Amino acid sequence: xxxxxxxxxxxxxxxxxxxxxxxxxxxxxxxxxxxxxxxxxxxxxxxxxxxxxxxxxxxxxxxxxxxxxxxxxxxxxxxxxxxxxxxxxxxxxxxxxxxxxxxxxxxxxxxxxxxxxxxxxxxxxxxxxxxxxxxxxxxxxxxxxxxxxxxxxxxxxxxxxxxxxxxxxxxxxxxxxxxxxxxxxxxxxxxxxxxxxxxxxxxxxxxxxxxxxxxxxxxxxxxxxxx
Amino acid sequence: xxxxxxxxxxxxxxxxxxxxxxxxxxxxxxxxxxxxxxxxxxxxxxxxxxxxxxxxxxxxxxxxxxxxxxxxxxxxxxxxxxxxxxxxxxxxxxxxxxxxxxxxxxxxxxxxxxxxxxxxxxxxxxxxxxxxxxxxxxxxxxxxxxxxxxxxxxxxxxxxxxxxxxxxxxxxxxxxxxxxxxxxxxxxxxxxxxxxxxxxxxxxxxxxxxxxxxxxxxxxxxxxxxx
Numbered sequence: 001x002x003x004x005x006x007x008x009x010x011x012x013x014x015x016x017x018x019x020x021x022x023x024x025x026x027x028x029x030x031x032x033x034x035x036x037x038x039x040x041x042x043x044x045x046x047x048x049x050x051x052x053x054x055x056x057x058x059x060x061x062x063x064x065x066x067x068x069x070x071x072x073x074x075x076x077x078x079x080x081x082x083x084x085x086x087x088x089x090x091x092x093x094x095x096x097x098x099x100x101x102x103x104x105x106x107x108x109x110x111x112x113x114x115x116x117x118x119x120x121x122x123x124x125x126x127x128x129x130x131x132x133x134x135x136x137x138x139x140x141x142x143x144x145x146x147x148x149x150x151x152x153x154x155x156x157x158x159x160x161x162x163x164x165x166x167x168x169x170x171x172x173x174x175x176x177x178x179x180x181x182x183x184x185x186x187x188x189x190x191x192x193x194x195x196x197x198x199x200x201x202x203x204x205x206x207x208x209x210x211x212x213x214x215x216x217x218x219x220x221x222x223x224x225x226x227x
Numbered sequence: 228x229x230x231x232x233x234x235x236x237x238x239x240x241x242x243x244x245x246x247x248x249x250x251x252x253x254x255x256x257x258x259x260x261x262x263x264x265x266x267x268x269x270x271x272x273x274x275x276x277x278x279x280x281x282x283x284x285x286x287x288x289x290x291x292x293x294x295x296x297x298x299x300x301x302x303x304x305x306x307x308x309x310x311x312x313x314x315x316x317x318x319x320x321x322x323x324x325x326x327x328x329x330x331x332x333x334x335x336x337x338x339x340x341x342x343x344x345x346x347x348x349x350x351x352x353x354x355x356x357x358x359x360x361x362x363x364x365x366x367x368x369x370x371x372x373x374x375x376x377x378x379x380x381x382x383x384x385x386x387x388x389x390x391x392x393x394x395x396x397x398x399x400x401x402x403x404x405x406x407x408x409x410x411x412x413x414x415x416x417x418x419x420x421x422x423x424x425x426x427x428x429x430x431x432x433x434x435x436x437x438x439x440x441x442x443x444x445x446x447x448x449x450x451x452x453x454x
Contacts, residue, residue, distance in 0.1 A: 069450040124401035131397060135388040144451050145384045149398060152377070155443060156402045159436055163405040166428060167412070 009206045016203045019196035023049075026189035034186075043101045045190050049197040050093040051119070057087030057201060058126065058154055065150030068143050074216060075209070077143035080150055081133060082208035084126050086201060091123045114165040121160050125153040234319045238327020239334065245304070246335070252300045256339040260293035264347050282351045283414035287370075287407055289343060294336055294374055295399065299392040301332055302382040311383075315452055322448040325379065333375040340367055355414060358421025362430070363414065369433045370410035376440050377402055380448075409433045 027045040034041035064080035098116060099109040110116065129149045136142040182190070246252055267285040271278045305311040305328070314324050344367070348354055356363050378399055385394035413429035416422065 069447055121401045121404050124397075128394075128398040128401065132384070132388060132394060135390045135394060137389060141387060145387070148380065148384060148447065148451055151447060152380070152402060152440070152443065155439065156405070159405045159432070159439070163408045163432055166432075167408060 009203075012199060012203045012206060016196070016199040019192070019199050023189070023193040023196035026192045031186045031189040032183055037105055040101055040104050043097050044186075045193040046197075047094060047097040047101060048190060049193040050090040050097065052194050053197045053201045054087050054091040054094055054119070054122070056198070057083045057090060057205075058122065058157075060205075061087065061126075061129075061150045062154035065147035065154075068147040069151075072140065072143065074139075074143075075213070077147070078209050078212040078216075079205070081130075081146060082205055082212055084129050084146075084150065085208060086204050088123065088126050088130065090197075090201075091119060091126070094119055095123060112164075112167070114161055114167070117164045118157065118161045121164075122153075122157055125149070125156070129153065231320055231323045234323035235327040235330060238314075238324055239331045242301070242328070242331035243334070246331075252297050252304075252335055253338055255300060256293040256297040256335065257342055259296050260289040260339060260343045261346060263289035263292055264343065264350060268350065278351065279353055279418070280415070282347075282353055283355070283418060284411045285351075286344070286347050286355075286414070287411050289347070290336070290340060290371070291374070291400070291403070291407060293339060293343075294371075294378060295396050297335055297339070298332060298375075298378045298382040299386070299395055301328075301335065302379075302386045303392070306386050320449075321452055322445050325383075325444070325448050328383075329375050329379045332379050333372055336371045336375060337368070340371065353418065355418055357418075359417040359423065359426075362417045362421075362423055362426060365430065366410050366413045366417070366426075366433070369430070369437055370406055373406040373433060373437045373440070374403060376437065376444060380444055405432060405436050409436075 023045070027042055031042075031045070033039065060083040061080045064076050064083065067076045068080055098119075102111070103109050129146055132149060133142055133146050136145055264285065267288065270281070270285075302311075305314070315321060317324070344355070378395075381398045381402075382395050385391065385398060388394045409429040409432045413426040413433075416426040416429070
């Protein structure tokens with residue numbers, strides 16, 4: 001890694017730190033308290049931001065999976081798989097914060113709404129992706145096979161969403177019609193949270209790719225010593 | 228194009244001859260699907276009214292689970308003795324070999340359904356084909372094809388992993404959500420109302436799934452198996 005990349009990484013790290021602090025301020029102090037739901041509504045900013053990052057991360061996995069199939073360079077596979085790992089983390093956060101919010105507001109922890117169900121299916125698809133990577137030994141096969149899951153899985157998501165939407169629906173449609181009745185200060189807090197989380201994602205991706213490349217180097221050196 | 232279809236046909240022919248000799252795949256699928264049908268019947272009390280509403284779901288669970296079983300068996304047959312690697316060395320289109328496997332898996336699935344569905348209808352005392360013969364038949368054909376396309380791809384991937392057949396359902400089931408959901412819904416609609424109009428969106432969904440994944444796999448398959 002050259003000094004330029006190190007500099008970029010440092011800038012992203014500090015930006016993340018600052019942006020997350022700002023996002024916390026906006027979510028907890030700046031944004032008004034929701035009249036009906038009260039404090040529990042605050043979870044919304046981080047819930048939506050995590051959902052956005054999860055989808056964005058899986059999109060990056062999809063993109064780099066296509067690149068892996070064309071160009072076998074190690075770094076692309078590393079980016080695809082690292083992004084999927086981070087996506088799983090944020091997807092898990094979505095699936096945990098959602099029920100915490102839903103219990104007092106809807107009265108149930110879980111409901112089979114399209115967005116909830118699609119997120120759950122998404123989570124399973126990418127857990128499968130990571131498990132496959134654990135269980136395939138040859139590096140080139142691992143890269144190609146997981147790229148297939150990365151591509152097929154991402155294409156499958158809108159079809160899953162459609163099918164479950166026809167099945168049933170009750171999720172609040174916040175993103176429709178320019179905010180859908182969201183207070184402008186709340187919208188501001190949401191946008192800042194999304195930006196902060198995007199930087200958090202980038203910072204995590206940078207580090208995970210670096211660790212992945214180092215792991216490969218160690219594996220390579222170990223093999224060299226053994227032979 | 229002519230050679231492409233010929234290759235597909237030859238692969239199907241090879242699998243059929245092998246299967247006629249051993250009958251391993253079709254027998255194990257059939258017995259397993261019947262077992263699922265029987266075991267699932269303990270969900271409701273004998274003669275319960277609501278059983279008609281869940282019957283299509285149970286049938287599709289039987290098809291899904293025994294389908295996974297059959298896919299594993301048929302792909303392990305290819306791996307044993309390096310058969311698949313030898314096939315891929317042949318100077319023909321690789322995706323033709325793949326689609327040959329898809330069609331033979333599809334054929335086995337249809338054969339299994341041909342025997343399971345009538346027995347199922349006797350046990351559950353319902354006639355799925357009563358109100359809408361063609362529609363119901365279409366659901367079985369299009370649904371099974373979608374199942375075979377993704378199933379064959381992921382059985383190819385999962386047999387190369389360390390956990391072998393364990394990996395297939397983990398990868399496949401979340402991706403098959405649209406097929407399973409749409410097949411069950413359209414079977415229910417056909418059984419209760421026989422109306423093509425109400426079920427048409429579900430049938431379209433299965434159609435979109437089949438076409439999209441056939442095209443995607445056709446495009447990416449050559450990149451996946453290149454040595």
